[in-house]
Each structure stands twice: as C-alpha cells, then as structure tokens.
Amino acid sequence: MSRRVMNLAHMLTQNARRHGDRTGFIWGDKSWTWREIDDAVSALAAGLAARGIVKGDRLLVHSKNCDEMFWSMFAAFRLGAVWVPTNFRLMPDEVAYLASASGAKAFLCHGDFPDHATAAANPALEFTWRIGEGAFGEKAVSDVIAAQAGARVENAAVDYDDPCWFFFTSGTTGRSKAAVLTHGQMAFVVTNHLADLMPGTTETDASLVVAPLSHGAGVHQLVQAARGVPTILLPSEKFDIAEAFRLIEAHRVSNIFTVPTILKMMVEHPAVDKYDHSSLRFVIYAGAPMYREDQKAALNKLGKVLVQYFGLGEVTGNITVMPASLHDAEDGPHARIGTCGFERTGMQVSIQGDDGRELKPFETGEICVIGPAVFAGYYDNPEANAKAFRDGWFRTGDLGHMDEEGFVYITGRASDMYISGGSNIYPREVEEKILTHPAIGEVAVLGVPDPFWGEVGVAVCVAREGAGAVSEAELAAFLAPKVPRYKMPKRFFFWEALPKSGYGKIPKRLVRDELEARGLLELISKTPS
Structure with missing residues (x-):
C-alpha cells in the first residue's frame, strides 16, 4: 500500500503563508522574500509543465550557485519531478554521462557552460533552458518565470517512496551512481538535521552557503527552508574567505555547512580576526574527518560551535553526530578525540565483519547503517544495489570501530586500506x-x-x-x-x-x-x- 506524504515543496507554501514578507534568499545586492520565492517557483513549475514535464520526469541541472538553481529544486519537487543536480565543476563528457544515466527529459544549464549543453544532448533530452546570461538553449529560465508570472501550481500528490532527487555520488571509484532520494525519506532527513545538528533553529537565524548547492549544501539549505531561514550566497563561485566573514558579520549568520578543508582555510585566514562572527551557533562540517590539530585551531578561533556529522549521500548525512558540546579544544581525559560521534536519532549503526557478523566494541570492520534516512537504492543499477545492501543494512564502504558507549571511530575507506x-x-x-x-x-x-x-x-x-x-x-x-x-x-x-x-x-x-x-x-x- 502506498503512503501519501507531504510534498517537500509544501515548505515554500508554508513560508509564503507565515513569513511572506521576510527575506528568504540573498545573493549579492539582490534579495527575495519567501512570497517572491514561492511565486518564482510556481512560475518555473508552470513553464516546465507547459513544456511537458510531469511527475517522475528527471530534470538535469548543471549550474553554479544562484537564485534560479535554487528555484529549480523546488519547481521539480512541486511537479513531483526529480531534481538531478550536477557539480558545476564537472567536464562536459561527465555531464553528458549523467544526462544519459539519469534518463533526464530536460536540462537547465548555466550560461557559462555552452559546451556542457552541447555534450549533454541526446534523443531522450527534449529541451535545454539556460540559467543566467548566455547564447544557447531554447529559452532562458528568467524569461520562462517572467512569462508565467502569477501562475499558481499546486504541489503534486506524492507517496513516501516517490523520488524527488537523484543525488549523484562523487565517483571516487568508477562512474558516479545516482542515489535515489524520496519525499518521505527527505522529510525525515530534514527533521533529523534540525534535531541533531542545529536544534532550536527558527526564521530569525541566517545561513551562509560556502559549497555547491548540488550536494550536501543543497540538503542543508533545504533544511533551512523548512524553518524559514534565509539562505545567503557568496557573490560568485570563487570562495572569497574575507567576503564570507563580511557576510557573516553583516547578516548575523548563525549556521554554515562546510567540509574540513574549507573550515581549515577559513580559520587560518586573517579575516577571522577582522570580522565579528559571534553570531555563529553551528558550524557544521562533514564529508571527511577533521584532523585533530585543525579541530583545535577552529575551536580556539570560533568557540564551541563545531558540529560534526558522518554520512554519505546515500544516507543523506544521517549516520552519526558529534554535537558542539562534545567538541573540546583541550586533549584532557574527557575529550572525545578521533570520534565522529554517536548514532543519529532514529538511525542504527553496526560494525560488521566480511561475513555480516556484528563485531565487538573496538574491533575494526565496515560501518553499516539502517534507518529512515537510508536511500531507496541506486537508479537503474541492480548490481550496485546488490553490493550496497546486506540483510537490509546499507554498507558504507567506510571502516571503523565503535566503543562501548556507541561512539563511532572511522579508520578510513575500505578502498584506501x-x-x-x-x-x-x-x-x-x-x-x-x-x-x-x-x-x-x-x-x-x-x-x-x-x-x-x-x-x-x-x-x-x-x-x-x-x-x-x-x-x-x-x-x-x-x-x-x-x-x-x-x-x-x-x-x-x-x-x-x-x-x-x-x-x-x-x-x-x-x-x-x-x-x-x-x-x-x-x-x-x-x-x-
């Protein structure tokens, strides 16, 4: 029996009702209220629907961070279509592969990437629209939104297992695979992130984006939208650390999602001492473990605001959490050094041997996980699915151990050993x-x-x-x-x-x-x- 759930785009509907006049998105000298965002998303959804996009169709998006890229996520959700974002740094042939592997019906491509638009063309791809300035594509997304101004599109009825996002793995081994994320799963992920990573988040907070919205940062900003938090973009794709700290001070930014290498760069930059960053409550890092010396340096500069999580795209960041309260700048007897934290709410972790047997505390094995945040499987890839699951457990491919209290320690990727x-x-x-x-x-x-x-x-x-x-x-x-x-x-x-x-x-x-x-x-x- 199917289970009807909330369409994720309903979060915009809620924000337009409750926070319509509040700012929801800031990019350079431009800003949009939640009502304006909801209107733009409906207009884009109406344009896509008029061009034949229906529930279940895949919408490939290759773009730098910008307003229209963010709108495209919610427009796809609103129609019950599947958002398929790529990392904008990929080469044309890689994007062409993703277009084919996802079975995309339409392509929204940033104006800076005409070669990608050409390479991605295939018989299944019915049209290409351009994001931003440029001279290719059937239409510009901005023109579509303008032409459909005032159109209202209702959020499509969706079930728990209806796909909403193909989250392409970064392909550290072989070709990228499309992890199928669903409306029901992502509703749990949003709730879990709010509970475990940034408790107490409200519309009075603010969030700065310092990573591509196509992956983990996009999930983080979806979570912000759930609470009416304004999203702030850097003026360009260049990671300008001084500008990041200026924006943190100017907008009283309270949370950031990043990766250890970027956090390390921020902490070691002179701007950290020039601007007021006391508004930061949660500096969330993931994607790789953070070396202890870098951790200590960040804590000494930013204060007790670091939150670590361990999670893959397939589990949408929901495996373990190391909250701010357990991050200690001193190596004392009570410091939790080297751990990525404990199990996320509603999730269960098991350290397993090659035979699937659960290992004892401190024994090294593969980190496996079950729970509502685990994805629905890889799209059109039964061989990869067979390797990824064992007795219902998702096999992360990461090696580690667990102590007697349930704290998880990552040793490394199985492929790195x-x-x-x-x-x-x-x-x-x-x-x-x-x-x-x-x-x-x-x-x-x-x-x-x-x-x-x-x-x-x-x-x-x-x-x-x-x-x-x-x-x-x-x-x-x-x-x-x-x-x-x-x-x-x-x-x-x-x-x-x-x-x-x-x-x-x-x-x-x-x-x-x-x-x-x-x-x-x-x-x-x-x-x-």
Missing part, C-alpha cells in the same frame, strides 16, 4: 600522526605497488603557510617514535598543494594520478626497501 608485508594499514592513522608536526598543514598517505612488500605507504605533504622547510629525513625521524615500523611511509614528498575534488575533499585517486604524472610511482618502485 593497503596491505604491506601482509599487514593491513589504514592511512588515516598515519596521517593523524604526521599532522602533529607543526610545519605540516595537509597530508595524504596512500599505498603504492612495491616489488618486495607488495605495497608500501607514500606520504604527500603540504607545508603550513609560513612554516620552514622540512626534509624527508626530518619528517621520518619525527614519525619514527609515533608509528610502528611497518606503518612508516617509504617515501615523503612535499608539494605546493594537494589535488581536491569539487567538494573540497582530497580523493586518493587524484593524488595517485598526480604521483604517476610526475613519474614518482616508478621512482618509488626502484627505491630500495
């Missing part, structure tokens, strides 16, 4: 130790082929700004008393920067590609063990 001389080595453990060196700001440790040991570790390091040079021998000597000999990287390299994905993460595959491009993999294999 390497075997050297028969011993399993988890890079994150070694990275944490290297980062205790005062001159090292970032590091990536990965396993590479070795003729004698099978695999050996390599550490690629980036110096902290203003720090003196460190030699390979000095870093090895520093690390020697801190890790067993078999975990010691064979080589240490020092680069100006580590390659990062569009989400601010440091994918090991990109580091490996760069090592190969520089001829270092061959050099390592020839270095005596």
Whole structure:
C-alpha cells in the first residue's frame, strides 16, 4: 500500500503563508522574500509543465550557485519531478554521462557552460533552458518565470517512496551512481538535521552557503527552508574567505555547512580576526574527518560551535553526530578525540565483519547503517544495489570501530586500506600522526605497488603557510617514535598543494594520478626497501 506524504515543496507554501514578507534568499545586492520565492517557483513549475514535464520526469541541472538553481529544486519537487543536480565543476563528457544515466527529459544549464549543453544532448533530452546570461538553449529560465508570472501550481500528490532527487555520488571509484532520494525519506532527513545538528533553529537565524548547492549544501539549505531561514550566497563561485566573514558579520549568520578543508582555510585566514562572527551557533562540517590539530585551531578561533556529522549521500548525512558540546579544544581525559560521534536519532549503526557478523566494541570492520534516512537504492543499477545492501543494512564502504558507549571511530575507506608485508594499514592513522608536526598543514598517505612488500605507504605533504622547510629525513625521524615500523611511509614528498575534488575533499585517486604524472610511482618502485 502506498503512503501519501507531504510534498517537500509544501515548505515554500508554508513560508509564503507565515513569513511572506521576510527575506528568504540573498545573493549579492539582490534579495527575495519567501512570497517572491514561492511565486518564482510556481512560475518555473508552470513553464516546465507547459513544456511537458510531469511527475517522475528527471530534470538535469548543471549550474553554479544562484537564485534560479535554487528555484529549480523546488519547481521539480512541486511537479513531483526529480531534481538531478550536477557539480558545476564537472567536464562536459561527465555531464553528458549523467544526462544519459539519469534518463533526464530536460536540462537547465548555466550560461557559462555552452559546451556542457552541447555534450549533454541526446534523443531522450527534449529541451535545454539556460540559467543566467548566455547564447544557447531554447529559452532562458528568467524569461520562462517572467512569462508565467502569477501562475499558481499546486504541489503534486506524492507517496513516501516517490523520488524527488537523484543525488549523484562523487565517483571516487568508477562512474558516479545516482542515489535515489524520496519525499518521505527527505522529510525525515530534514527533521533529523534540525534535531541533531542545529536544534532550536527558527526564521530569525541566517545561513551562509560556502559549497555547491548540488550536494550536501543543497540538503542543508533545504533544511533551512523548512524553518524559514534565509539562505545567503557568496557573490560568485570563487570562495572569497574575507567576503564570507563580511557576510557573516553583516547578516548575523548563525549556521554554515562546510567540509574540513574549507573550515581549515577559513580559520587560518586573517579575516577571522577582522570580522565579528559571534553570531555563529553551528558550524557544521562533514564529508571527511577533521584532523585533530585543525579541530583545535577552529575551536580556539570560533568557540564551541563545531558540529560534526558522518554520512554519505546515500544516507543523506544521517549516520552519526558529534554535537558542539562534545567538541573540546583541550586533549584532557574527557575529550572525545578521533570520534565522529554517536548514532543519529532514529538511525542504527553496526560494525560488521566480511561475513555480516556484528563485531565487538573496538574491533575494526565496515560501518553499516539502517534507518529512515537510508536511500531507496541506486537508479537503474541492480548490481550496485546488490553490493550496497546486506540483510537490509546499507554498507558504507567506510571502516571503523565503535566503543562501548556507541561512539563511532572511522579508520578510513575500505578502498584506501593497503596491505604491506601482509599487514593491513589504514592511512588515516598515519596521517593523524604526521599532522602533529607543526610545519605540516595537509597530508595524504596512500599505498603504492612495491616489488618486495607488495605495497608500501607514500606520504604527500603540504607545508603550513609560513612554516620552514622540512626534509624527508626530518619528517621520518619525527614519525619514527609515533608509528610502528611497518606503518612508516617509504617515501615523503612535499608539494605546493594537494589535488581536491569539487567538494573540497582530497580523493586518493587524484593524488595517485598526480604521483604517476610526475613519474614518482616508478621512482618509488626502484627505491630500495
């Protein structure tokens, strides 16, 4: 039996009723009230409907953060269609793949990306509209909204399992897969985020966006919309840290969603001392674990406002939470160091062995999860679904352990682990130790082929700004008393920067590609063990 649920676009309907004259969106020198947002969304939905978009159709959106990109999410929801956003930093051929893999019927493409619009064209794609300025596409989204001004579109009737969002994984291994998020699931996610990440959030709060709305930041802003919180965008896609802090002061921003690398950049920037950021209540970081030294620096600069969560797109950020109250700047006996927190409300975590057996506290295995935040499966990908689920549990692919109180500790991705001389080595453990060196700001440790040991570790390091040079021998000597000999990287390299994905993460595959491009993999294999 199907279960009727609220269409997520009803949140706009509520805001237009209760907070119609309050500002809901700010971008540069422009702002929109909730009533204006609701009107624009209805107009866009009416235009899409007139062009043949109906419930269940997929709407591909490739855009930088902007007003029309945000409207497109709610317009898709309102029609019962499926929002399919991409990371705007993807290449044309990658977007073409997503267009095909999602079965998209329509494409909204930012005016800065004509090559993407050309590449994405396929027989199933019936039309392309342009977001912003440009010279391609059947129409401009702004013209559609203007032409349909005053049109009212009711929120389509939806069931719990009706898809609303194809959340493409970042594709750290192989092709990106479309995780199917549904109206019922996302209603739980919104409620859970409000309960666990930012309790007490109301329309008097304000939220600054510092990441692409296509993924985690989009989920975060959907949560803000549920409480009538205004969303504030940076003026451009360039991450201007001084401007971010200026906006925090000007709008009394109370919450931000970000990733550890961006948070680290913000905390280390001079602007952190120039602007008033005392309005911040929740600085939420996710997407990767945060190194302890960076955590302490952020707490000392921003105060006790850090909130960590662990979650994948497939579970929409809803696996564990480490609330602000448990973030401690001191390494005392009560500090919760190295944990990503405890189970989210309504969610259950299990550390499992390869056979699916639940392991005892402190035993390392795969982090698995069940609960209402788990997605409906990968779109049109039965093979991936078979691998992702076991006895109803979603297998995250992350390794870790749980202590006796239920706090979860991530060891690393299963795919990051390497075997050297028969011993399993988890890079994150070694990275944490290297980062205790005062001159090292970032590091990536990965396993590479070795003729004698099978695999050996390599550490690629980036110096902290203003720090003196460190030699390979000095870093090895520093690390020697801190890790067993078999975990010691064979080589240490020092680069100006580590390659990062569009989400601010440091994918090991990109580091490996760069090592190969520089001829270092061959050099390592020839270095005596």
